[in-house]
Amino acid sequence: MKKISIFAAGMAAMFGLASCESTTDPKLQVPEQDVTAVSFQINEPVYASQELQLQNEDEATFDIQVYSQPDYGFPAAVTYTAQVSLSGNWDKPSEVYDINYDVVQSGEANHTVVMTQKSLATAITALNGYSRELVDGVPVIYDPAGQVYTGPTEGLGPQKVYIRAVAQIGDVESTKCYSNAIELKKVSWFINTRDPGYIYLIGSPQGWNIGDGSMMLFEADDEIGTKVYRGSFNIAADASLGFRFYTELGDWGSDGSLPSIGAAANDGDNKDVTFGADGTVSTGVVYGKGNFQFPNWPGGMMYIVVDLNSMQVTFSDHEL
DSSP: OOEEEEOOOOOGGGGSSSBOSOSSSOOOOOOOOOTTOOOBEEOOOTTTTSEEEOOOOTTOEEEEEEEEOOBOSSOOOEEEEEEEESSOOTTOGGGEEEEOSSOEEESGGGOEEEEEHHHHHHHHHHHTTOEEEEETTEEEEEOTTSSBOOSOOSSEEEEEEEEEEEEEETTOGGGOEEBOOEEEEEEEEOOOOOOOOEEEEEEGGGTSOTTOOOSEEEOOGGGTTSOEEEEEEEEOOOTTOEEEEESSSSOOSTTSOOOEEBSSSSTTOOEEOOOOTTSEEEEEOBSSOOOEEOTTOOSEEEEEEEETTTTEEEEESSOO
């Protein structure tokens, strides 16, 4: 099965982006803010009681089709995402997983919410208490008890899963509302984690060892996919202190690749970093081999944020 669809009957009302009682005097109708309230409808699929086997393939998708939309009082461009629960207790945040990334809206008036089956597997993995982290650069899976897990990672289940759609206008939090929940009775799944991205600090603090991944900067758990990396390191004072960042280990980039992120494009074109009165400084980064140098660093914890969207790096002597 490459695609799972939650089908809905076609309705004339679906051709608009939101239902509207008045086009001459539009006024926002704020939906019910209770997270258990149902503000719009999606249909239950005919296969809800059949076994669904999620596939670990990028092209395998899962979609929800909206049957009736939330009533905001006027036509509005609505962004749809989804939520997953194993218990159906939507008022318990620890029992709800948001699929709000890599979501594509399609279909008539964008009322089909398309997600990957991997994202559904990730939701089930997290809600079942499994996690993964890098230990010395090697991924390790932990079970719900926090112990290293060595069992099967595919063909798990089947188990009951609840899913519902979430609607919102732009970034206006007060417009967020929820559909009815669909119960999928038998979902077979695989362990899949949505891991934070990371880069490596390579330089004098770790001996200029391109194979040493001990100094890593990670995306925050709520910033996965943003390419904003954060790290904090206890770095001793050293007149020759300098480093740059790498996206991968093992090669300095001699093959023409650009795994390095530094102060300038060319090796040896370095930049001295001077902290401001508040103990913080921001400067640009490029894909290259120029080092950031800290001749006046007094030693202690250095907090670093590398933003590869704005191509900026911030250094500080206190938490950012």
